[in-house]
Amino acid sequence: MSEPSLKEKTAKGLFWGGLGNGMQQLLNLFFGIFISRLLTADDYGMTGMLAIFIAIAAALQESGFTNALTNKKEATHKDYNAVFWFSTLMGATMYIVLFFCAPLIADFYNQPKLVPLSRFLFIGFFISSSGIAHNAILFKNLMVKQRTLSQIIGLIVSGCVGVGMALGGMAYWGLAAQSVTYIMVTTACFWYFSPWRPTWHIDLHPIKEMFSFSSKILVTNIFIQFNNNIFSVLLGRLFSKSEVGYYTQANKWDTMGYSLITGMVAGIAQPVLTEVANDQGRQRNVFRKMLRFTAFIAFPAMLGLALIARELIVISVTDKWLACVPILQLLCIWGAFMPIVSLYSNLVISKGKSDIYMWNTIILGVIQLIALLLVYPFGIQTMIIVFVCINIGWMPVWHYFIWRQLRLSFWQAVTDIAPFALLAALTMIATYYATRGIGNIYLLFAAKIGLAVLIYVLLMMVTKAAVFKESVAFLLKKRLK
Incomplete structure (x- = not known):
């Protein structure tokens, strides 16, 4: 049997990474619900x-x-x-x-x-x-x-x-x-x-x-x-132990969300990018495909989590955790960008530039610490808003180093990412307004998920997104096998 191509290994890695991370998050959800109720x-x-x-x-x-x-x-x-x-x-x-x-x-x-x-x-x-x-x-x-x-x-x-x-x-x-x-x-x-x-x-x-x-x-x-x-x-x-607990609960759900995508991509990104490190053109093409796939998955997943946050918390861990809902929704905004930052850092590491990775993170960490110490008297939600804004604002800095390594322009990256972010946001807005009249929380939860998936898939079909067609083709091929 011939050795699988890099494309095949990458596709299989993403498939198993996605399947595995999805099952892990479901298990975390299942056990987390039981434990959080107790x-x-x-x-x-x-x-x-x-x-x-x-x-x-x-x-x-x-x-x-x-x-x-x-x-x-x-x-x-x-x-x-x-x-x-x-x-x-x-x-x-x-x-x-x-x-x-x-x-x-x-x-x-x-x-x-x-x-x-x-x-x-x-x-x-x-x-x-x-x-x-x-x-x-x-x-x-x-x-x-x-x-x-x-x-x-x-x-x-x-x-x-x-x-x-x-x-x-x-x-x-x-x-x-x-x-x-x-x-x-x-x-x-x-x-x-x-x-x-x-x-x-x-x-x-x-x-x-x-x-x-x-x-x-x-x-x-x-x-x-x-x-x-x-x-x-x-x-x-x-602050009090309860406030720490509310943040911990919100952060747990947010981490479960973005870890599904980050784990799927990070599980194959560095090995794959390292394998093509000697060919800049090929590595740039591989990276852009990964970037589009990450945006295609990350934005609807994390913005969707923000959309259903209240229903999810009440149904899964009861309304005693309602105070963590606004915290979770804020964290989900940054969570949508987290897998992209992970992909950026994997590219830098695959090029052997661990010093860039280090200093970029150190400077960002210092800025975050100073900002958080300045704003904590205004409350936890203000702290999180500042945290989210700083991290999203740092994205162009990350991209500067990607440009140095791959000569991938900022505009090219924006054209790879922005369509999926925009379509995901439109999907959640449309879903929110379409389901506002539903009073039953269980029906509302199911309606939001079902309608959001339907709208997003239809938008992918109408816009003829290549990453969507490739993903469907791979899954159909896998099913036939």
Whole structure:
């Protein structure tokens, strides 16, 4: 059998990425509904306060080596073995450090119960560190199906654990156990699906070779996690646990939405773009196709989530969470652009420009921090509006570096993105006004989804969008097979 072409591998990767991420979000939704009905905003606030520490420690143990190994044309056993032992040792070190820092974290938030909770949650660092090299193997070789199965199995097992403990009255401990179980099961599956195994010969010299590239990815990932979790830290320090819980709940739904698209695209973007890195013209064409596909999916998905936010929250987790609806709707605006930024960053990384990726993120992070500290007295919604505006306003800066690498003009990018953003916005506006008279919340929820899908598909057909026709053709071909 002949080797699949890059186009075929990309299409299959997107298919499995989309299917897998879709199933993951459905599982998250299913288990999230059960747990959210059983727990309170205070329970979510307890784990939300630890989110930034968990995210930064995870970035430190991975240290950007997945991207570094993917960019290497010929990664050897020696390279993977060095990453395995470095990550494992880093994971153990991070756990020990944070174990003894737990009382300081609890004092910062004035929550003594965070001491045992954080020490339990931080176990996940050590467990996940042992699967980083195996995950890199799957990622580099576009084994999207295997990575997807690993994550789905992890979600099912951990979701059952979380729901069971919540039913047992374990409150926020159920959320903590769900997180640790997911890491443990997913890591075990990475080992199972990966053909590579570590050896006891520990040689960390390859780390030095990769570190000039991966260190910048590391710093960038820390800043990304800082940006993603800054609200939890500020709210936990400045506002009540309930307000932290409302933000955490809204952010969870927003993240579930844009992660579906980001995960689908990011799962194949760097490997594919790296494969054509030596041909600028071909890489530009591949990138523009990915850009159009991302916009085609991201804008209707995230603006649609904003449209149904109230009905979704009330139906799924009851009206006790209504206060998170306006927060969710604001976050969805930025969530529509998030997959595009992810694609931009993957292009920069595939060109080996991790320094651009790093400094772009650092400067953006500093601007965000200053702005948020200035506006927090005006309330959480004002903070989020500022956050959304800053991130969308930074898009031209990201594009400048894309232009330097691909000579893709800003106008070309706009013509790739804007039609889908405009048509998605028109779809949601038309759907909103067409369904205003429906009083039953369940009927309103179903009508909004059904009508929005119908209008958007009709607009794609009328405008003869190439990405829509290609997607339908691939799905029909897949079904026939």
